[in-house]
Amino acid sequence: MIRVAIVDDEPLVRTGLATILGSAPDVSVVSGCGGGDAVEAVRRHAPEVLLLDVRMPDVDGLTVLRRLAGLPGAPAVAMLTTFDATAYIDEALRAGAAGFLMKNTAPDQLVQAVRVLAAGGSLLAPEAAGPVIGGYLKARRPDDAARRIEPLTAREREVLALIGGGFTNRDIARRLYLAPSTVKDHVSSLLSKLGGLNRVQAAVVADRAHLVTDSIEKFGAPRP
Secondary structure (H helix, E strand, C coil): CEEEEEECCCHHHHHHHHHHHHCCCCEEEEEEECHHHHHHHHHHHCCCEEEEECCCCCCCHHHHHHHHCCCCCCCEEEEEECHHHHHHHHHHHHCCCCEEEECCCCHHHHHHHHHHHHCCCCEECHHHHHHHHHHHHHCCCCCHHHHHCCCCCHHHHHHHHHHHCCCCHHHHHHHHCCCHHHHHHHHHHHHHHCCCCCHHHHHHHHHHCCCHHHHHHHHCCCCC
């Protein structure tokens, strides 16, 4: 079972999300609370995935995200947002968010998103992808991606290419015939060498360095 916690200041939103996720046979919602109780809820219930509202009146989502960064075994965090909150995207990704979901995400897509996050993947709602990629690329010179991947080993470049292609750690392990723990080590190492980027930003670097096309030609696209 994938253990999920939901942090939102509106009880109705928490209940709705919990109902949707609870209908999936492989998902268990272990906690629902507001921002002020989020860190304690994570400590107590040890969720694998946390759905975290960006804007809350007591303790906002970005503050919660920063506090979680210091916890051992912190969950994968997807920020819950609305169309008018895209200004928070870059800051949240820098603070360690694994992705962004719109609050009106379709039920089946929400369940699949949780599975992707639990498997070590990352995701962006289409509404969030444009601001993230556009802003990130705008701040980089065209040749910067090639320069940034120079310190990576050949294996790390393979892993980065698959990250850029949308593969989860589990997918990467199968395709490269590696243990999942080995893939996790490679991911941690390459993210560090890239300057402490998160997974979404690393995927952009992979695309800009022309690694993604080769990986999809070799391994195919990931299954939905």
